[in-house]
Amino acid sequence: MNRFAALLESLIYTPSRNGKIRLLTEYFASTPDPDRGWAVAAMTRDLDIKSVKPAMIKTLVEERVDPVLFGLSYDYVGDLAETVSLIWPGQEQRNYIPTLTDIVETLGEISRQEAPSVVADWFDALSPPARWALIKLITGGLRIGVAARLVKLALAEFGGQPVQDIEELWHGLEAPYRDLFAWLEGRSPRPAQAAKAPFRPVMLAHPVEEKDQPKIDLTEMMAEWKWDGIRVQTVVEDGVKRLYTRTGDDISGTFPDLLASLNEEVAIDGELLIFDPAITDRFVVRPFNDLQQRLNRKVVSKKLLEESPAFIRAYDLLWARGEDLRPLPFSARRAHLEEISQQGAFPRLDLSPVIPLSSWEALADLRANPPEDAIEGVMLKRADAPYVPGRPKGQWWKWKREPFLVDAVLMYAQRGHGKRSSFYSDYTFGVWRTGKDGEELVPVGKAYHGFTDLELKKIDKFVRDHTIDRFGPVRAVRATREEGLVFEVAFEGLQRSSRHKSGIAMRFPRINRLRWDKPTAEADRLETLEAMLPATA
The missing domain is CATH 3.30.470.30 (DNA ligase/mRNA capping enzyme)
Incomplete structure (x- = not known):
C-alpha cells in the first residue's frame, strides 16, 4: 500500500503528461502482480468497493478524536481523506502493513458490519500518506489528474504495444489484468478478444486555424x-x-x-x-x-x-x-x-x-x-x-464557431484538488440584475481553468484578502458595485435551466482573461445573457 500511495502522491505533483506516463511505467515495471493490476483498476475507475462509505469513516474518526476538533479541521481542510489521514491517532510499531491486494480482496469478502473494525486496524497501521490513499481508494474519490486513457497509454508504453490494441481489448479484460501484463511483458500471446461488441478507438480531428486554410x-x-x-x-x-x-x-x-x-x-x-x-x-x-x-x-x-x-x-x-x-x-x-x-x-x-x-x-x-x-x-x-x-x-x-464572451464578477471560490488543493482555484461568477433591493449579482457559471499558474496565485491571494464568509472549503468573496474582480468568461452556448438561480446554464465556461482593470459595476447584466439565448430555448 505504501508503494501505491507514493505513486499517487507523485502523480498529483507531476504536471506534465509525459512525466505521469513515466511514473506509471516505472510502477508497472517494479510492482508485482496482482498489486499493479488492482492499481490500474483503481485509476481507471473499474474498481467498485461497496462495503465502505464516507459516513462510516467519519464515525470511526469521531470515536477516536474530539468531534469538535475534527469538525473544525475538516471545515478548514475541506477534504475528508486529507483530514482523517492527518488527525487519526495511528499506533506505532505495527509489524504488518497491508498490501493493495490485501485491501481489495478483504473488502470484497467482508460485510458492511465487519468493515469498520477492519478499516480502523488498517488506519492504525498505515502512515498518513498511505492512509490518505486508502481512503481515496475505498470511497471512490481517486482524483489524481490521471484519466483512464492516460493509464492505457502508459500500459502501451510499458509493453511497447499500440494503445489502440489495448483499448480494443479493454472491455474483455478483468482486474487484476494478469493476462494483459503477461502479454505486455512478452510472456504470453495477446489476449483473445473476449468481449462481444468491443470498442474501436476513435479518429479525431485537428482544429482549423487561419494558417491551416x-x-x-x-x-x-x-x-x-x-x-x-x-x-x-x-x-x-x-x-x-x-x-x-x-x-x-x-x-x-x-x-x-x-x-x-x-x-x-x-x-x-x-x-x-x-x-x-x-x-x-x-x-x-x-x-x-x-x-x-x-x-x-x-x-x-x-x-x-x-x-x-x-x-x-x-x-x-x-x-x-x-x-x-x-x-x-x-x-x-x-x-x-x-x-x-x-x-x-x-x-x-x-x-x-x-x-x-x-x-x-x-x-x-x-x-x-x-x-x-x-x-x-x-x-x-x-x-x-x-x-x-x-x-x-x-x-x-x-x-x-467562435466562443461567446461576457464579463462576470467573482462571487465564490473553492479549494481545488490534487496539486491545487492549497489554492482557491474553482470560481463561481455572476452578472448583474435588478432585484427587489436594487442591483445584485446572480451566479451564472463556474470555471476552474483558462488561467496560468501565476494568475492562479494572484487570484488566490485576492480571494484570501477579500473573503467575507466561509462555507467549508468555499469562500464568499467581496463583490460589490465598487469592489471585486472581473473575469472575461468564454463559453460555447447557453440554455434555459430551472436548476440555476439565474435561469441560465453555460456550456463549457472558462476564464478567458482577468480584467483587473475593469470596474465591477461595468460587468455584464443578466439581460445580456438572456438576449444570447437561442430562440428555441
Missing part, C-alpha cells in the same frame, strides 16, 4: 455539421448492444431506450443527442442541458426516458455484418452508412447530412449561420481518408 484542398474534402452533443460509438454484435464514449467508457446502462432501437450488427460513430418527443416527423435536437440530465445516472426513470429520449446522429460506419470497414476511404464508408440508414433498422438513428463545400468564404458563412442551434461548427474530412485511431495529420479538421 491554405494547406487544405477543399476539392479533396467532404463537409458536415459538428453537433453539440456527446461523441459516442454504438456497437451491436451477436445480440450484445453497447454504447461507448469517445474514450471507451461503457455508458450502455444510461441509455436503454437507444440501445433497444438498434437492430443490425454494426459499429457506428456519431453524436449522442436528445430529441423533442412532441415532434414525431423528424429529430429536433433539444439543448445540451437536457442531455446532461441523463449522463452519469445508474438508474434512468421512466419519466426521464419519455421526456428526454436519446438518438444518434451518425457520422461514420466502422464495422458492419462481420466486416471491418475502417481501411476503406471515408466516401465509401459514408455510402455504406447511407445504405444502412435507409433500411429502417435503426429508429433512433439519423444521418448527419453532408453540406455544400465550394469555398472558405461560403463555409465561413455556414459556420457562422447554421440552420440549428445545436450545431457548434463544421467538420472537414478527406474523402479518401481511412478511419485511423488517434489524430492523424491532415485527414480530419474541425472548425468550431
Whole structure:
C-alpha cells in the first residue's frame, strides 16, 4: 500500500503528461502482480468497493478524536481523506502493513458490519500518506489528474504495444489484468478478444486555424455539421448492444431506450443527442442541458426516458455484418452508412447530412449561420481518408464557431484538488440584475481553468484578502458595485435551466482573461445573457 500511495502522491505533483506516463511505467515495471493490476483498476475507475462509505469513516474518526476538533479541521481542510489521514491517532510499531491486494480482496469478502473494525486496524497501521490513499481508494474519490486513457497509454508504453490494441481489448479484460501484463511483458500471446461488441478507438480531428486554410484542398474534402452533443460509438454484435464514449467508457446502462432501437450488427460513430418527443416527423435536437440530465445516472426513470429520449446522429460506419470497414476511404464508408440508414433498422438513428463545400468564404458563412442551434461548427474530412485511431495529420479538421464572451464578477471560490488543493482555484461568477433591493449579482457559471499558474496565485491571494464568509472549503468573496474582480468568461452556448438561480446554464465556461482593470459595476447584466439565448430555448 505504501508503494501505491507514493505513486499517487507523485502523480498529483507531476504536471506534465509525459512525466505521469513515466511514473506509471516505472510502477508497472517494479510492482508485482496482482498489486499493479488492482492499481490500474483503481485509476481507471473499474474498481467498485461497496462495503465502505464516507459516513462510516467519519464515525470511526469521531470515536477516536474530539468531534469538535475534527469538525473544525475538516471545515478548514475541506477534504475528508486529507483530514482523517492527518488527525487519526495511528499506533506505532505495527509489524504488518497491508498490501493493495490485501485491501481489495478483504473488502470484497467482508460485510458492511465487519468493515469498520477492519478499516480502523488498517488506519492504525498505515502512515498518513498511505492512509490518505486508502481512503481515496475505498470511497471512490481517486482524483489524481490521471484519466483512464492516460493509464492505457502508459500500459502501451510499458509493453511497447499500440494503445489502440489495448483499448480494443479493454472491455474483455478483468482486474487484476494478469493476462494483459503477461502479454505486455512478452510472456504470453495477446489476449483473445473476449468481449462481444468491443470498442474501436476513435479518429479525431485537428482544429482549423487561419494558417491551416491554405494547406487544405477543399476539392479533396467532404463537409458536415459538428453537433453539440456527446461523441459516442454504438456497437451491436451477436445480440450484445453497447454504447461507448469517445474514450471507451461503457455508458450502455444510461441509455436503454437507444440501445433497444438498434437492430443490425454494426459499429457506428456519431453524436449522442436528445430529441423533442412532441415532434414525431423528424429529430429536433433539444439543448445540451437536457442531455446532461441523463449522463452519469445508474438508474434512468421512466419519466426521464419519455421526456428526454436519446438518438444518434451518425457520422461514420466502422464495422458492419462481420466486416471491418475502417481501411476503406471515408466516401465509401459514408455510402455504406447511407445504405444502412435507409433500411429502417435503426429508429433512433439519423444521418448527419453532408453540406455544400465550394469555398472558405461560403463555409465561413455556414459556420457562422447554421440552420440549428445545436450545431457548434463544421467538420472537414478527406474523402479518401481511412478511419485511423488517434489524430492523424491532415485527414480530419474541425472548425468550431467562435466562443461567446461576457464579463462576470467573482462571487465564490473553492479549494481545488490534487496539486491545487492549497489554492482557491474553482470560481463561481455572476452578472448583474435588478432585484427587489436594487442591483445584485446572480451566479451564472463556474470555471476552474483558462488561467496560468501565476494568475492562479494572484487570484488566490485576492480571494484570501477579500473573503467575507466561509462555507467549508468555499469562500464568499467581496463583490460589490465598487469592489471585486472581473473575469472575461468564454463559453460555447447557453440554455434555459430551472436548476440555476439565474435561469441560465453555460456550456463549457472558462476564464478567458482577468480584467483587473475593469470596474465591477461595468460587468455584464443578466439581460445580456438572456438576449444570447437561442430562440428555441
